Amino acid sequence: MADVISLDHIDVTFPQKKGDPVRAVSDVNLHVEKGDIYGVVGYSGAGKSTLVRTINLLQKPSEGTVTVSGTVLFKDHTQQVSNAELQEKRRNIGMIFQHFNLLNETTVVDNVLFALKHAKLKDKEAQEKAMNLLELVGLKDKAQAFPVQLSGGEQQRVAIARALANDPEILISDEATSALDPRTTNQILDLLRDLNKKLGLTIVLITHEMDAVKRVANKIAVMQHGVIIEQGSLRDIYLRPKQELTRQFVGGSLAAIETLRAFNLGTLDENERLYQLVFSAKTVTKSIILELYRQSGVDVSMLYGNIEVLGDEPVGTLFVIVTGDHQQQDSALQFLKDSQVEVTQINDRGIWND
Amino acid sequence: MTSFLTQYMPNVVQLGWTGDTGWGTSIVQTLYMTFWPAIFGGILGLIFGVILVITKPGGILANGFWFGLCDKVVSVFRAIPFIILLAFIAPFTQLLVGTQIGMTAALVPLSLGVFPFFARQVQVALESVDSGKVEAAQALGATNTDIIFDVYLREARSELVRVSTVTLISLIGLTAMAGAIGAGGLGNTAISYGYNRFNNDVTLVATILVLLLVLIVQLVGDWLAKRLNHQAR
Numbered sequence: 078m079a080d081v082i083s084l085d086h087i088d089v090t091f092p093q094k095k096g097d098p099v100r101a102v103s104d105v106n107l108h109v110e111k112g113d114i115y116g117v118v119g120y121s122g123a124g125k126s127t128l129v130r131t132i133n134l135l136q137k138p139s140e141g142t143v144t145v146s147g148t149v150l151f152k153d154h155t156q157q158v159s160n161a162e163l164q165e166k167r168r169n170i171g172m173i174f175q176h177f178n179l180l181n182e183t184t185v186v187d188n189v190l191f192a193l194k195h196a197k198l199k200d201k202e203a204q205e206k207a208m209n210l211l212e213l214v215g216l217k218d219k220a221q222a223f224p225v226q227l228s229g230g231e232q233q234r235v236a237i238a239r240a241l242a243n244d245p246e247i248l249i250s251d252e253a254t255s256a257l258d259p260r261t262t263n264q265i266l267d268l269l270r271d272l273n274k275k276l277g278l279t280i281v282l283i284t285h286e287m288d289a290v291k292r293v294a295n296k297i298a299v300m301q302h303g304v305i306i307e308q309g310s311l312r313d314i315y316l317r318p319k320q321e322l323t324r325q326f327v328g329g330s331l332a333a334i335e336t337l338r339a340f341n342l343g344t345l346d347e348n349e350r351l352y353q354l355v356f357s358a359k360t361v362t363k364s365i366i367l368e369l370y371r372q373s374g375v376d377v378s379m380l381y382g383n384i385e386v387l388g389d390e391p392v393g394t395l396f397v398i399v400t401g402d403h404q405q406q407d408s409a410l411q412f413l414k415d416s417q418v419e420v421t422q423i424n425d426r427g428i429w430n431d
Numbered sequence: 432m433t434s435f436l437t438q439y440m441p442n443v444v445q446l447g448w449t450g451d452t453g454w455g456t457s458i459v460q461t462l463y464m465t466f467w468p469a470i471f472g473g474i475l476g477l478i479f480g481v482i483l484v485i486t487k488p489g490g491i492l493a494n495g496f497w498f499g500l501c502d503k504v505v506s507v508f509r510a511i512p513f514i515i516l517l518a519f520i521a522p523f524t525q526l527l528v529g530t531q532i533g534m535t536a537a538l539v540p541l542s543l544g545v546f547p548f549f550a551r552q553v554q555v556a557l558e559s560v561d562s563g564k565v566e567a568a569q570a571l572g573a574t575n576t577d578i579i580f581d582v583y584l585r586e587a588r589s590e591l592v593r594v595s596t597v598t599l600i601s602l603i604g605l606t607a608m609a610g611a612i613g614a615g616g617l618g619n620t621a622i623s624y625g626y627n628r629f630n631n632d633v634t635l636v637a638t639i640l641v642l643l644l645v646l647i648v649q650l651v652g653d654w655l656a657k658r659l660n661h662q663a664r
Contacts (some may be wrong), residue, residue: 133570168572178567181662182585191581192571223661239571249570 081146081247081279082132088140089127089303093129102129102138102303109296114273114280116290116311118326119300125283128300132281133170135162145170146246165226168195171240175252179224180430182244187212192242210238214268230261241276250282254289262286266293268423287326291315291387299323309386316355316394317421327337350399350406351380355419358374358384358391365418366397373409374418375401396423442630458640460534460615464606465644468541469599475546476598479505480553481579491565491575501550508547514608516540521612537606537614545602552565552594560586589660596652602646607641617641 089102100126115349117125130136142194143151179188189207211217214234254262270293272278278279298308306320318324366377381396436444448455479501485491486498517540521531524539568582607618617637625634
């Protein structure tokens with residue numbers, strides 16, 4: 078499928094008054110397809126915010142090419158469209174922020190109408206559209222309130238309604254849930270997921286909270302020091318993180334590592350094998366461990382188990398030591414593969430070294 | 432009341448209400464010299480304030496030349512003491528309004544005297560608008576005109592009213608000096624008919640009237656600023 082957003086070889090460098098320039102983003106490639114909810118995670122200062130702000134050119138890159146919905150916006154150090162065209166294009170890219178950034182001196186509905194100022198609608202149509210958007214985010218009854226009278230979650234909903242006013246194809250969320258409490262965070266994330274499904278909205282979600290990404294994203298990129306160190310489908314990255322930082326972010330796996338280290342993996346016997354088993358709790362309904370014993374006659378001891386919800390899918394992770402002779406081991410492995418379980422053998426030198 | 436005034440403040444009564452030296456006349460003169468410079472200086476100050484904010488480095492229309500120019504004009508005019516400015520721009524005043532003396536002539540230096548002060552105040556008020564709001568507006572595809580009017584001026588309106596109050600009060604102060612070029616007003620009454628003639632009662636009443644004027648401006652300004660404010664504070 079065609080990319081809705083292509084960032085190619087993006088560099089963002091900030092010159093400093095004293096000393097060397099700061100390279101906030103170095104040679105990053107990011108491709109977002111239509112309908113994706115792409116999570117960009119990393120600690121603060123990793124450059125994720127700077128990176129996504131190049132999408133609508135709030136930040137002009139020092140190097141690289143920015144293409145949005147087939148239009149090249151920035152290439153060879155220059156903006157490729159006129160300012161008026163850029164403004165037009167930006168209306169196709171909604172954006173929400175950590176601190177909401179609503180206009181406090183106007184009512185909720187006027188905040189949405191502000192975004193519709195150039196929509197070429199009659200006053201009445203614009204009013205109607207604004208009310209529909211507020212209904213979409215569940216705030217129709219607060220239309221005449223001022224932002225300061227609303228809770229944080231409500232303000233972010235207004236910001237979402239405002240960002241969606243011009244029917245954008247893309248929504249960029251810059252730490253939009255970071256100032257909210259966990260329950261409100263989940264409500265906002267669920268709203269974003271609904272919008273993604275209902276409107277086919279492509280979402281780029283920047284956050285330092287892995288839980289947010291785990292809840293809604295289908296793909297993720299992990300950033301550190303201005304570089305994307307790992308990217309791919311949420312499931313792959315989450316279940317088999319390759320980089321140390323990624324492991325820190327995906328809390329479940331970190332817990333697994335800590336637990337397993339306590340077992341001193343250096344002393345696996347000749348007839349023992351350590352596996353990470355990953356399976357969808359939807360498709361795998363049988364008791365794997367019991368079946369494994371029945372089918373292959375191996376001993377199975379569980380070291381660590383966990384169930385995570387990734388997107389909509391509950392995913393189970395088990396770390397097990399399987400004990401048995403060569404033939405039993407092979408049959409066990411075959412059984413696991415036949416049962417749609419993803420198996421990763423882990424040797425004694427490290428936990429992930431595939 | 433009248434007998435009290437005749438007994439304790441004979442000079443105050445003697446000046447009368449109307450006529451060249453009358454209290455009514457000087458009050459109207461002070462109001463006139465406050466009102467028009469407030470309009471002219473206010474508009475000029477607002478324009479300069481807006482230009483300073485949008486052309487500053489990192490502003491929505493960052494432009495070193497215009498920023499530098501406006502910044503220097505404002506700084507230079509602010510540095511000239513008002514009483515000297517009165518004299519200094521007299522030829523310009525002559526050119527503009529056809530006379531160097533009187534109330535109308537005073538409007539020119541008063542406007543020029545108050546605008547740099549107001550421009551700085553406007554600049555500070557507009558800079559108090561969170562840059563995130565400006566950025567959000569840009570992300571929504573707002574034009575620069577939208578950002579100036581709907582974001583900067585609108586979001587800072589309560590703060591703008593507050594700094595206008597401060598400016599208006601300082602302008603009332605400046606009108607007192609306009610007496611030096613024969614513009615009249617309460618300040619002139621206090622100096623010419625009060626202080627210079629050793630009529631302390633006149634000075635006292637003139638002072639009280641100026642204070643009342645300042646108080647009214649302050650109260651109305653505070654009320655309006657509060658009414659217009661919907662920010663979380």
